[in-house]
Amino acid sequence: MTTTLDETFTIISVQHELGMTIGTSFDLTDMLTTFGHTALKCMNIQGIFFSFHDDFNGDSPLTLTIPKHQAAEYESLAPPADKISHWQENDTHYHSFPLGRIGVIVIKRRKIPLSDSVAYGLIPIIKRLELASLACMEHGAVINEIHERSRIQKELINEKNRIATTLNSIADAVVSTDASSRIEYLNPVAEQLLNISLEEAQQKPVYQLLNLSAENNASDELNNVFHQHLKQGNAWSSEQALNLITPSGDSIGVELSAAPILQRDSAASGHVIIIHDVTRKREIEQHISWQASHDSLTQLPNRSEFENRLKALFNDAHCRNGQHALLYIDLDQFKVVNDTCGHLAGDGLLQQLAMHMKEQIREADTLARIGGDEFAVILKHCPLNDALEIAENIRRAVQEFRYTWDEKIFTVGVSIGLVPITPESHDADRVFAQADLACYAAKDHGRNQVYLYKEKQGEFAAERQGEMEWISRINTALEHDNLILYCQGIYPLDKDLPTHLEVLLRMREGDDIIPPGAFLPAAERYGKIHALDLWVVTTVVKTVADIPLFTCKESNYRININLAGPSLSDSETLDAIKELMKAYPDVARIICLEITETSAITNISKCISFMDELTAIGCHFILDDFGSGLSSFSYLKNLPVSQVKIDGEFVKDISVDKIDRAMVTSIHQIAQAMSILTVAEFVEDDITLNILKEIGIDFGQGYGIEMPLPFKEKIRQLGGAGEAPGETKREDKGQQATA
């Protein structure tokens, strides 16, 4: 084989062209691509294939085919890896060149194979390519490492920035320390909380900045425990409420937790301390707690809190052996203020009374509002005599207090039940009940007094227990129609006026007829009075509805029915009565409803409205027991009543008591001036009757005139044909019936 100079020139030129592409890039693929593209053109070849056994990165072997779509064709070839080779398939020639130990190159040419001289001429170029490829691989490995480092560095920077941003954004103070508990980092919240910049704080021992205190723990001891945990590389958080004492001496409520930063060997390289400012949280908690345990009106502890304190007193062994006392205070006449001047006035009175009562007790004592107008006091370590004195002071202070509202001056009293608490006392509940009982006794004994609980009062308790039993008996009577009506005549004394029959209620149990005094107090106390009143009114109206004696226009009879105070305040009862009267207008004309002054003014506007409506239908109203309560003539003037019934207490001794007589005279004269007729009850003898006639009283009622009779029998006596429930029985005027 002879190689011409021209061919040699060509080979050198090709070597140059190819050689200039070697080392043009540290990226192996880039370099081989450039080499391959140049080879395609300068060697007039159809394709080139590079295959590397392995690379330095341990990745899968690299192959590169130019053009790439020929890849499958080359990969099916198995060129020898250790020598230059040439083979032909149809009109395609393949030349393979080993790339040292690292791979092989295959060149594909159409029709004309590379000459031997060209093939040999390529050897030095391919050797250079091998070395350059190795360099690229090494470089690639280094570059990869650098890239990896750079990537990790960037990630670390990003992570650091993220953490910094997070720390700067969170609302908690974050402090980090090194292994020797010296400050390394403070976030902005920590800088603000500790009033120190990061630069100033760095390297300072953490105990210089974090001075903690707790309510039940000495500061030094607490700080020692905290710093000991840090020193030992332990996590720490306090279970008790902590305060951070700032350098300026302020105390800030905080929650604090310290977590160790653990190294691979689990040793702590420092701590991250999170400090959460809970000042506001504690304020809210305290506020909520205070609200839950105090009465918002008087700012005094409420019933729940009072009971807790009372129980705590019993549970405290130290206190348990001491002498204490419990006062149960109920305001007298408070309702009058509340009802006459409104709740605002009542609230103002309660506030001022609370203040006055508090002035009478000692600092260690507890005054609480335990109900609407009920208060209680725990007098700790207070002998009985001292307790009595304090209770009396309270009573006197309240009595002497003058409450002014809308130019009106009110005075109230208090009934106070006092129970000494001794080591022998059973439990808080029983003592509380005893105090309640004593207070009740104080009221029962005339109000505005201090009543010391005595065992004898157990009888009282039994009585109240008995009241509860009455409720079921009243219910049974209502359900089984065991209520019966009596009546007592009210007769005109000298004038030509209609005769009134006051209807009286009894209960029948077997053969016994039970007087109203036995069950009405219970009915009133436990809310059954409305049902009884409504039963009476309905029964009376329906009974007389068909009796012409009563319903005829010229009827000379009137029927009086008592309405209790609670009924006058109950809209449903009043509405039912109104509907009934509207349904029986002929009966309504003869009905006279007896109401007491106190019950009328409890809800004066509602009551007047009710009275006006029924008056329009034809009903009449009588003010009962006049003189026993407020005896306010102004109410007499404003209420649409046609008669006043003078309280029997003034009437029964009128023959011997000049004052009673003067009172009765006075009431009659004023009523007369108002065109209101007067009724005297408790007329028990003729002397009384004559005096009443002398005074000019219009009607008389009492055993001296007529004994109560069953309503049915009385109707029969009068010539009426109607049926009425009940039988005749003597009325006990001392327990004046009411419905």
Added chain:
Amino acid sequence: MANIIKVLTESTGSIESLQALLSRARDYQPKAITLFCADGNGYTPDSLNPILQTLDLPVFGGIFPQLLDENRHLEQGNIAILWDAPITYVATKKISGGDSPLTPAIPDIQDTPLGDGFLMLLIDGLSQNIELFLDKLYLEIGGECEVVGGGAGSLSLKQSPCIITNEGLMEDCALLAWIPSAIGIGICHGWKPVAGPFVATTSERNEVHSLNYKPAFQVYSEAIHDSCQASFEGKDFFEVAKTYPLGIQNLDSQVTVRDPIIEQDDALVCVGNVPNFSKVYILKGEPETLVQAAGRATALSLKGLTEKTPSARPFSFVFNCISRALFLEEGFGKELDEIVRTLPSAGAYTGLLTLGEIATSELGSLQLHNKSVVVASMGGAS
């Protein structure tokens, strides 16, 4: 398989003539039309687009410096090649440089192998990156499919919209039409070495800065002076250089012509790249050898076709460099005669004078040629 139904030619180049030509084309019910227009027609997007955009069948082609019809070259006129099958084509836009890397768009012919036909490449001859486009195209299709075509545009060397599509005229783009037919290709130029070889010791794309480590223009001018007694003194560079192109010799001794058109700072600026360290000759053309080369290219193409699919009525596309016509001047007719003479009696051809010729070489590479004639012969016209 696509066949040519008819080739219609008109030589006035007016829009009306074109419309009449296309109207006539409809009579043959073609499935696609290849439309070659002469630059001298003066067509603009405004005048041509309404026609192109209303055509309801595929139309593709280009505006070229001149058209070849039998033995005449037309400075004005239109040639419509009517196909009996739809032709799939696609244009790659902004080949001189866009926002994204240059990626040749290949016609989507579904599952049909590209090798069942050939690609006709019509490219804006004044675009940058023509050879980069060819390199990338080759890397996409390899030797699977042969490519033939040429550069469109104006001899004024002023770039303007010159590629014809149904969307209208386009500038700075490359159109690839896949024609399902076997093809034979012949590439010849007829230029002969008069000096060299030299090594292009410093070159950058189409600029040769040094030959044998000396300023390229100095080496070039001395060589043509020494070998041909030609001188640039007092003359326009191209006036002299058009007779003495460079030839790049490859490993197989084939010479690819590069036309130096400008001298700039002692560098030779060519139409087409000159690779660094490539072996370069200075060539000289003789009318006789150029004419012979045209005939040889035709013969080679027919031979190549016959090797694949013997055809009694071959049809040839001739992509002839405009500079050959400029060089041969009046003698260019002889070159056309030579082509016609070489074709069989039943054969036919249509041709273009182009700004650069493109063809897949015998050995499979895809190259841009200058001052050459590329003949692509396909099986039968109807």
